[in-house]
Amino acid sequence: MVTGAAQGLGYAIAHAYAAEGMRLALIDVQAERLARVAAEINAEGGDALAIPADLSDADATCSAINRALDVLGVPRxxxxNAAVLVERSLLETSLSEWQRDVNIILQAAFLLAQAVWIPMTEAGGGSIVLLSSASSLRGFAGEIAYCPAKHGQEGLMKTLAIEGRPSNIAVNTVAPGVPIHTPMSERSYTEELKEDWLDPALITPAFIFLARQDASGVTGQRVIAKAGEWQLTLPT
Ligand SMILES: NC(=O)c1ccc[n+]([C@@H]2O[C@H](COP(=O)([O-])OP(=O)(O)OC[C@H]3O[C@@H](n4cnc5c(N)ncnc54)[C@H](O)[C@@H]3O)[C@@H](O)[C@H]2O)c1
Structure with missing residues (x-):
């Protein structure tokens, strides 16, 4: 199950998982683009279901995950991965704008994890991966919603990794360890960073590795994904 799969890193993760033979439930707010991604994977012999949903909305998030569970069963x-980075300062941001951006990142992480928790437990385990960032550890001007939401996701991971142990559920975050070329970075990167950005497909081995984990393996970690490799760092 991959959110934010219509473009960017989520698109690359979906293709990498399809290449591993995984059946996929893909969730994104961009319905047409998501349908094209699923059709592309299916035309290549994969098995992908597109579930359009706005993850800022709690009801829509729960409906999407329930549809995925109904059609595809318990996810491994x-x-x-879905997120939005809208650069606004404190005084430029309304409460509803702030809540929307935080909900896509943090509320959806909570709801998605809660929905798969019992099915994964009953299935004997599973793996949950949240997307980290430099903004999960440091502050950046203008990231008035993105930065606290990403910090929150990091905290959620640490708590869920502890709660997941008896259920054999691994919970980790992945931070891209190299600049990646996505629609988000087209908007947010400096010209200097854009000089070195890489195809996000190059950092998907970390996601394949984590898909195979349960609580007996790697859990509670912030994983740094570099081109073709990854490294583990202890949670701070
Ligand atoms: N691009 C980077 O350099 C970078 C660095 C660190 C972390 N990340 C993280 O990687 C992840 C992917 O980033 P990206 O660069 O591919 O971003 P992106 O903007 O290119 O893609 C994000 C995807 O999330 C989807 N999405 C946005 N709002 C949604 C909503 N309300 N409901 C459902 N889906 C929604 C978008 O439609 C899009 O397909 C994000 O979590 C981001 O924070 C990216």
Whole structure:
């Protein structure tokens, strides 16, 4: 199950998982683009179901995950990759704008994890992966919703990794360890970073590795994904 799969890193993760033979539930707010991604994977011999949903909305998030569970059964891995980075300062941001951006990142992580928790437990385990960032550890001007939401996701991971142990559920975050070329970075990167950005497909081995984990393996970690490799760092 991969959120934010219509473009960017989520698109790359979906293709990498399809190449591993995984059946996929893909969730994104961009319905047409998501349908094209699923059709592309299916035309290549994969098995992908497109579930359009706005993850800022709690009801829509729960409906999407329930549809995925109904059609595809218990997921081996849930990757919550969807996010928005809208650069606004404190005084430029309304409460509803702030809540929307935080909900896509943090509320959806909570709801998605909660929905798969019992099915994964009953299935004997699973793996949950949340998307980390430099903004999960440091502050950046203008990231008035993105930065606290990403910090929150990091905290959620640490708590869920502890709660997941008896259920054999691994919970980790992945931070891209190299600049990646996505629609988000087209908007947010400096010209200097854009000089070195890489195809996000190059960092998907970390996601394949984590899809195979349960609580007996790697859990509670912030994983740094570099081109073709990854490294583990202890949670701070
Ligand atoms: N691009 C980077 O350099 C970078 C660095 C660190 C972390 N990340 C993280 O990687 C992840 C993917 O980033 P990306 O660069 O591919 O971003 P992106 O903007 O290119 O893609 C994000 C995807 O999330 C989807 N999405 C946005 N709002 C949604 C909503 N309300 N409901 C459902 N789906 C929604 C978008 O439609 C899009 O397909 C994000 O979590 C981001 O924070 C990216």
């Amino acid at each position: 891995v849930l990757v919550h």
